[in-house]
Amino acid sequence: MDTRAPRVVVAGGHSAGHIEPAMNFADALRRLAPAAEITALGTVRGLDTTLIPARGYPLELIPPVPLPRKATWALLRTPARLRDSIRTAGAVLDQVQAGVVVGFGGYVAAPACLAARQRRLPIVIHEANIRPGAANRMAAWMTPHVYTASPDVRLKNGTAVGIPLRPAITGLDRLATREAARRRFGLDPDGPVLLVTGGSQGATTINAAAAGAAAALRAAGVRVLHITGPQHTVEADDPSYVVLPFVDEMQYAYAAADFAICRSGAMTCAELAAVGLPAAFVPLPDRGGEQRLNAGPVVSAGGALLVDDADLTPAWIESALLPILTDPARLAAMSARASATGAPDAGIVLARHVLAIAQRHRPAR
Missing domain, CATH: 3.40.50.2000 (Glycogen Phosphorylase B;)
Structure with missing residues (x-):
């Protein structure tokens, strides 16, 4: 050419x-x-x-x-x-x-x-x-x-x-980078890690649900990397629940995590699929259903869950998410299915x- x-x-x-x-x-x-x-x-x-x-x-x-x-x-x-x-x-x-x-x-x-x-x-x-x-x-x-x-x-x-x-996303080897990424955020190298993020501005619903489920997550041995957004605060005094207002290089957050709770903007869906990170997508309720549609392909493939903003509660995390987070085989299967939808x-x-x-x-x- x-x-x-x-x-x-x-x-x-x-x-x-x-x-x-x-x-x-x-x-x-x-x-x-x-x-x-x-x-x-x-x-x-x-x-x-x-x-x-x-x-x-x-x-x-x-x-x-x-x-x-x-x-x-x-x-x-x-x-x-x-x-x-x-x-x-x-x-x-x-x-x-x-x-x-x-x-x-x-x-x-x-x-x-x-x-x-x-x-x-x-x-x-x-x-x-x-x-x-x-x-x-x-x-x-x-x-x-x-x-x-x-x-x-x-x-x-x-x-x-x-x-x-970005090449930082498309070239990411999550498994090879996991240990270094977890050290970067002060997370234990062993056990499942849940990434919680509402995007660059944060999301009140997501922040509240994750914070409310903190005790149940801790009791199940799940570590949390919670990116709140610069205008939001979440109180946490547990070293297994790391709270940050913003992360500039998200590839490290993806590498540290086994699962994510997040919005389903087009870029987020594409990045998670590219790195094979399964997620619970919580579409914005006020965009005419656009974010729900963005999540559709990976959800249909079995690489993600879809939960309405109004239904995301601490109880939902405990009942629907904890069984997945504590099942390595299911996490691996969802990761492979998510990756298959990526480009x-x-x-x-x-x-x-x-x-x-x-x-x-x-x-x-």
Whole structure:
């Protein structure tokens, strides 16, 4: 494959759920084509200016254009805002002499794809969620190059590849790293470990249920690594129940654990499947069922449990989870089933597709 310096613009700003797979893809592309010139589009409205420069990629800002999901007064103002954003995105594409645009959804994807269409540039779409967002639903009609996290994602021309992940996750050997990871958190190297996390912001329901079950977990010999989120606190005076507000390198938390209780965002589901960590997924109750759908494939495969937010209580942990945590054979079986649903090479697969598309559309020299 000809890997001469492709010029790629990635558009996936605003939320970490869009930014993280975009940056992971960019990393994979650079591993395959070190000379690739990669520019990220973002807005000042979300996490773009924090997360993208930290990954080492140039960031160009365009006006955010949220696409209303319903007919509201905001919809009437959208065309003018969209024109302005398309114009700005187009100027960036011209400036960097883009050869291909890769959209990951969110506020910047729609204007970027529309600007690319005006210039007859190839467009590639990646959708991480089971329920596609408005931007990617629209963009999927502009291109045959549509890639998804799962075969369950319903998008025109969709091909399932998984979600691009960091090498620290895809290259993790949990068993080989377990002892060092547990030492890192001050956990006993023997016995089962339960990872409890509500994501970067924490989750009150998950925190309360795990803390309420602490005595029962301790009595059963289960150690706990509880990541509360920076705005939450959980009191624990037991060395077998480790409480932290935040963990920056989650691969070590995954390596230390035998099981997790967590939300079921698309990235979380993909990471746990990639490392083979079984979980009890507790979907956010206010996202239209999106997180429940994200957890569906691994739950159906037998690699995870699904519990409603309202049903997650200390009693549920004691009755439903303790028998699993104290059964090594069942933990191993669930781990294998979770791993079978993972796609640790998704970033490289997507990068190869993009390089091939860029090569086919490269102007003759």
